[in-house]
Amino acid sequence: MTAVLRLENITKRFGSLVANDSVSLSLARGEVLALLGENGAGKTTLMNILFGHYVADEGRVEVEGKPLLPGAPHAAIAAGVGMVHQHFTLADNLTVLDNVVLGTESLWRPWQNRAAARNRLDTMSSEFGLTVDPDARVGDLSVGERQRVEILKALYRDARILIMDEPTAVLTPQETEVLFDTLRRLVERGLSIIFISHKLNEILAISDRVMVLRRGKIVHEMPTSGADRHILAEAMVGHTVTRPKAESMVSGAPVLAMQDVSLRAPTSGVALDHVNLVVHAHEVVGIAGVSGNGQVQLAELISGLCRAESGSMTLFGETIANPTPAKVVKLGVGRIPEDRHAEGVIGEMSIWENMISEDLRALPISRRGLIDHAAARARTEAQIERFDVRCPGPDAETRLLSGGNMQKLILARALSREPGLVLANQPARGLDEGAIAYVHGQLLAARERGAGVLLITEDLEELLALSDRVAVIYQGRLSATLDAKTVTPRQLGLMMAGHDPSEEQTGSGGAAA
């Protein structure tokens, strides 16, 4: 096999951080090379150098034996490199066709040949099985369809090398299957693919060869046929990490009960539609679903950020008609919000200010309407110690923490008051293996202590590892809960895509209420 792409000794620094440290790799024709690594390992930086978004400090890139002009996306495109970014580079307000043809015509030609462009796009759609309506507004497409547009965009430019940056992060298991079929079809036609991911099972399923990147260095390289989960996980993290698993436990009294709760979202139009849900003490209830199906509304309701239009909600046996954040916190709800940067912490404020932000009205933090700095600092220092938040000290700016440490801060704030109900919304999103294991351990410890945990997640592996019972939310409707021990990821995937589970269901249903 001949190498279509060769990266030699690429080094890239951001200030004192070495994002890529003398990385070399080569890619053969018709090969799927997986690039595996944790967040911050330098995978995306490396690909951005290849595609010309960044200029490497050292090293060179060769495509088909010819050196590639650094820092110039147009040179990369001309050489046949196509990139499907993790965050799509599509304009929502424009049509599929507009998004695809941008940059393929000479900028100063006074007209566009839209008919020819449409024909070409149609041909490619049917040839590669990537059906999508060229006149649809991108904003109206599903995530899977948008990814198809991104792939078409690259193919439209005659890409021979396709870089897929965490392509499955936003897909359901079924959409992932479809994507893998597409990728296999592309490889049959002689394309070469670099597939970036931190999900081991996907890498094992799709790639021919795998390279593991850790702290900017290639630490491991092997054919996928000789790899297994343990080898890859250890290479990626650098030491053995095992995620904790829930052990069976007898559940207690209900801590949260929702009956027939309905609610309309003011802007997005997504609603909660007659939701029934019970969470008991000593129990983790997992809610699966593709994002945007009502999870936000469910979480806001329990956090006290909005109120139901109909139905009733009971916390610890007390009916809550007008929930407010202060009220639910006082009752004993610990909240781990979905987006830790936007809702979890205030990045510009110090760690101690964030740590005490739920205790502003109560002793010992608040004394005669003033903040007792000594008490606040003492508590923060104790929490930093207990939850192992790696930081320079209580006065450090919170935004400077890594994702994992920021999440530990939020866990410390939510869990140290020993809440009876823990609302964990995507608690491990974007974290690396070590931090995920820590977060999972803390959630299970809360369950052990007697809390009920409501876990909202898109990650089925996480869901099944932690939950006692699971339910799927789809277009605001919550399914009956299923036993987490018997339900399969495939069933959940189908339910997440809106299919009726009853046809395939083998587990016991309706254990709620």
Next chain:
Amino acid sequence: MDILEILLTTGFWAATLRIATPLIFGTLGELICERAGVLNLGIEGIMTMGAMAGWMWVYQGGDLWGGLAFAAFIGMLFGLLHSGFTVYLGLSQHVTGIGITLLASSLSYFVFRMLLPDATTPPKIEPFQPYAVPLLSDLPVLGPSVFTQTPMTYLALICVVVIWYGLNRTPVGLAVRMAGEHPLAVEAQGIDVLAVRTGAVMVGSALMSVGGAFLTMSAFDAFYFGMVNGRGWICVALVIFASWRPGKALLGALLFAGIDALQVRVQQVSGAAIPYQFFLMAPYVLSILAMVVMARRAAYPKALLAPFRRGDRA
């Protein structure tokens, strides 16, 4: 004479088009800037500058079309200044824009005084004269109103079509729209986002400047202090009213101008029953109402106000 009768007079329609012309230029100019992702609040000052520059060119002996080109050129320079700060340095578009307005307005008065220190009554030039379009100007009502305007009004109408076509049917227009929606996508296609945005801001500013020049070279024949009188801000509002579409921009400008033309005439017939200030207010009040209705569905360019820096870590 009641309102219906006013609506049937040629004078009303002629006035509407005349009042609309600078708004059409200004709104189109602002629209191009914003489609590329750059808010240009320099518009009020750039219009003042255009009014002064175009007029001065003619007063110093240049011809009218030369004056128009000169005004456009000066507008481009201020556009370049604005994009230097907002596009290349990524500074606040609001603050820079207001700064440009202050600078350009003051500079135009300063230059006017420098060149004509002794003028007491504002000196006059020979402005553009109405041009009756052959055949079409013989139509009833429409003929003497729509088709007997100065060339600059026709130019404004042509600009609407040209800019619609340019934005929606040419590769460079697509690049401009994409730069205002998702600059990284433009960059990822190997097109220089900063150049696209700068170009759009310069063209847009040229149009604003020409809109200002209309005031001194077509509507009137002299340059007064404060003569732009908030028209630039109206254009900023009209862009939102128009949902960033050139066709709707024309509609919005005509609507605003129509109400303005109407209130002057109603004022004359209503006598002293209602204080005249209420009539002066009418166009603004109605444009606020129209905006409330129209702007609800408006799809903002997603990257409006967001500076783009190459190689930033996401």
